[in-house]
Amino acid sequence: MTLKTIATEAGVHVSTVSRALRRAAQDGTNATPGDIRILEIAEALGYVPNPNAASLTTRRSHSFGVLVPQLTDAVLATVYDAVEETANAAGYATFVANTRDDPVEQLRQVSLLLGRAVDGLIIGDARLDNNNIEQIASRGIDVVLVNRRSGAAVHSTSDDILGGDIAGSHLINLGHRKLGVIGGPSWVSTTADRLSGFRAALSRHGIPFADEAIRYEGFDAAAGRRGMESLLASGTPPTGVFVMNDEAAIGALGVLRDRGLTPGEDVSIIGFNDIPIARELFIPLTTVRISLRQMGVRAVESMLTLIHGLPTSSSAQPPELVVRATTGPAPI
Structure with missing residues (x-):
């Protein structure tokens, strides 16, 4: 039984349950009839008040x-x-x-x-x-x-492993085999998990992927620019790039513009998050959306x-x- 269970049973939002239980746990003078109703529903579901709740106002x-x-x-x-x-x-x-x-x-x-x-x-x-x-x-x-x-x-x-898998699968389905990744620092779980999912997609299709095709840069536009410049300067520049953040993807797109390359034709780029500006770019960004x-x-x-x-x-x-x-x- 969770706070959401109580909210569902009472037909209210979780935040309403939290306020009601907190007021009811005090001296009761501030509790409304609605608070008492929610407390009764909670107790019927097996809720036992937090012993610290009564002292919330002082502690x-x-x-x-x-x-x-x-x-x-x-x-x-x-x-x-x-x-x-x-x-x-x-x-x-x-x-x-x-x-x-x-x-x-x-x-x-x-x-x-x-x-x-x-x-x-x-x-x-x-x-x-x-x-x-x-x-x-x-x-x-x-x-x-x-x-x-x-x-x-x-x-x-977000389900970052699945998100990375989705990004990799999309590029593979478009026929890309020379792939690159621009991520954040390796010690960030979003980088590790999205990379894990990306690798899983490639592995299912028997596509080799070397660590040399990964750039651990960051999540802002400057990081995306550094990563894309580095990938394009490599011995085997990619035709498809997964950039783990939309802001970084915008920086990567800037590099393509500066070099006269067309996104979606010369080099494909897919981002992650779907921030509002992604769909408003001169060339709208393909991305993985999360809420x-x-x-x-x-x-x-x-x-x-x-x-x-x-x-x-x-x-x-x-x-x-x-x-x-x-x-x-x-x-x-």
């Missing part, structure tokens, strides 16, 4: 801390907007901190947020190459990861569930291929 701030590498990233900005909106609807404020993907800065920002007595941390800058998330969780704070995964921590992400907003919503719903002492699990948004003009048949 907690009704706020979440949110850590991101940089909020100027279009993907993270969209996710954070959904996090803030969903948290606010449940009666929680959010404090966001940029860490620049620096593990030392991450721990410093966590300490500052804990100093604000936040009720939980939603972390968007988890890495695979350290144990920071385990360290943070050991401090007794509820933690939910968003956009990235790490260890056994509860996370709200960034739903990723943020699910992160908050998981956090609310943890705060109320209920079980929750990780979630992954399903990816969807969106074919536009930057991919086409492999050149003969």
Whole structure:
């Protein structure tokens, strides 16, 4: 039984259940008839109030801390907007901190947020190459990861393995055999998982793929430009390139423009995320779409569930291929 189970039974949103249970767990004077009804439904389903709930007003701030590498990233900005909106609807404020993907800065920002007595941390800058998330969780704070995964921590992400598989399959189906990848750092789960899915698609079709065709650059336009320039300068330049972020894909498209190459004809490019500008480009970007907003919503719903002492699990948004003009048949 989860917070969502209660919400479904009561016919209300998860955030409404969270507010009702919190008010009902206090002295009862602020609880509305609707709150009492929701509490009765929850108890009928087997809900046992969190023993800390009654002291929320004195021990907690009704706020979440949110850590991101940089909020100027279009993907993270969209996710954070959904996090803030969903948290606010449940009666929680959010404090966001940029860490620049620096593990030392991450721990410093966590300490500052804990100093604000936040009720939980939603972390968007988890890495695979350290144990920071385990360290943070050991401090007794509820933690939910968003956009990235790490260890056994509860996370709200996209199905990155399937998304990478979809990207690889699309290029293969168009006849491309000389393929390249432009990803983020190797210690980011989105890079590792999308690459894993891409490799799986190629393996099913018996297409060899060497590590030399991978560029670990980053997720912004400058990173995409560096990666594409490097791939085109290699001994076997690719005809099809999977770029693991739409902003990076835009940088890669800029390189093709500068060299007089036509996307979808000379070189095919497929991105990931489907940020709004992707469909508005002069040559609209083929990409793998995921619901960034739903990723943020699910992160908050998981956090609310943890705060109320209920079980929750990780979630992954399903990816969807969106074919536009930057991919086409492999050149003969």
